Amino acid sequence: MKFIDKIKEKFFKKDEHSLSVRDERLIARNNRRAMKEFEKKKNRKNVPEEEYLSQMKDENNIVEFEGLKTYFFTDVGTVKAVDGVTFSIPKKSIVGVVGESGCGKSITSLSLMRLVQAPQGQIVDGSIRFAAKDGKVYDIAKMPVSEVYKIRGKEIAMIFQEPMTSLNPVFTIGQQLDEVYELHFNDKDKKKAKEHSLEMLNLVGMAMPENVYKCYPHELSGGMRQRVMIAMALACDPRLVIADEPTTALDVTIQAQILELLKNLKERIDGSIMLITHDLGVIAEMADYVVVMYAGRVIEQGTAEEIFLNPLHPYTVGLQKSKPVVNKKVDKLYNIPGNVPNPVNLPDYCYFRERCDKCVKKCAGKYPETVWVSPTHCVACYRYAERH
């Protein structure tokens, strides 16, 4: 999909995006320089801890993103996949992140894990504060890679979108689960590892854990693989689980089971979940807080009630209108007109302006500031600027 977009950009919309050979060379040179600099910073050794220790703004949060910018240095220019994202994940809560495809949800979560595809993808600015088990607060965005292992997989676990391809095809489920135990409990005892893995499989509702333990991933169905992924996340005993569209690839009945499982998971680890999805139904069912993203930025956030009962941003309103509702007859599903803007050359005005049907005069100006309409509810839109 992304490749096709690139081709289209290159060949069909020549007038808009065509780059001269000189531009291309310039981009390539700048990219190389930027990537080298960031990689060097990432791979430093013996960095004093003070450099990446930080303080939480609010003790009740487990994660605070502040002004996070993650860019990709590509041949057609710098893709601002995440461009100044600020939100937080309170302890013991489920935060839903919604938005259209390509708005930067996955990249935000991968930045938190420091798994953005290097060397093209780099966190260029901002901070990600994480309250770790040891009582310290780490700024993950500034940690050198060697230190990230303290957190990745141990305190934050991740469940991915594609259960079909997210498990290694040449190892059995057992081998892949045991590995987690061995790593995190620092225990090479095979028997204990197996015991622990079987317990995890049992917890995620596998009918015959012993059998599944011996299976290769291709011998399981999509739903079962996603259960294995959840078991794997559970085995780490993390404080935060990132679930990146955990149900998108599954059919509806399995979806409900997996969501139920995630809720149980949250109870068990007594931690938080960052739930990424573009399905508002899932959000309504699961989330305590909702973050709405658009073109790499947060445009509205609030508690689930606030977002569902009182959506403010025209985009959020559009999203809700485009969601099918049971028991309500509609002729045609609503569809937000237009497309997400090209993330290479983002303009300095509201990114939603071309698609917005509620424009006001001020919208011609710069990108709107974030306005707090309640202690938990904020929105980036000029329609609410004057009132507060």
Next chain:
Amino acid sequence: MPRLNTDFIQMIKYVIKRLALSVLILLGVSLIIYALIRIQPGLDFVEKKYQAQLQQDSTGQVAELVKQIQATYGLDTNIFAGYLKWLSNILQGNFGDSFQLSVPTGEVTYIEIIGPDGNPILTPKYETTSNVVSIIFAKSGVSFIIALIATVLEFIIAIPLGIVSATKQYGVVDYTVTVLAMMGISLPSFFLGALLLKVFSVELGWFPYSGLTDPNSGLPVIIDQAWHLVLPILVLTMLSVGGLMRYTRTNMLEVMNSDYIRTARAKGLSEHSVIYKHAFRNTLIPLATLFAGILPSLFGGAMITEQVFSIDGIGKAAYTAVVNGDVPFVMAYCMFLSILTVIGTLLSDIMYAIVDPRVKLS
């Protein structure tokens, strides 16, 4: 790994089926090769041999003789009839005699000749044979040793470098590997061979020019031979290493970008375990296809390189046989290669099933 007994039985069944199929393949291949040698432009073996006499021949006697000899070699029939004759000989276990090559059988008979003093003297006579199978056996030994060492070196060098160059993409190693690989792929073997000869034999005098032994070297035989083999092995390794390096690099890059590698990293595994445990096993899967080509290249000799270094291996024998239109030997050599290829493909399929649990042989 075939885990269950049923898997193993399946595998045996599969192998039998494949072997039966290969007989058909070999038949087709042999027909094509036979036809190709026979339609080779120019004079055939007998005509070449008697070329000088034929030109001076005014009576037509030599032409008559040539016809007769052609008939004994089976070169007078049309292609299809000739092929059938060859096939029926093969089926009777008679692989034929080379027109021009012969090797000592190792047997010695003593014959009496009358010496100058009128007394009989026993003189040893070394028996030779032109049987193509014997020739192939006799000549492939040295080729095998060269190829084996070159192949082992190739894998030892190429796979680690390919992996490093993929994991440190755009690094110094990566660029060096890419440049060297391109050089290795694009240089022809005769050129590289000649270059090495010029530099290391002619100019520096470090290594011998040609052949396998040098009675004047004063070294123990085995060391002397090893000394002679250094340059040919170097050529073969340098030429093959580039391709394998690129192949490993490409596979490794693909694997490193896959979702399950991201999962492995997300688990908190160190980069070392991610690469050498999770990625490495998966890079091996496409490498299994290489097994198909290894067998023929191990035993089949290196035509050009052996020619350049005058090594009396099977590659050189095949080269002269092709040039001279030695039908029985070329046929036998090509069939030898075809059989090795068929077995190699089968082995690579079995390898596939071993390294990739998703593949079932059936």
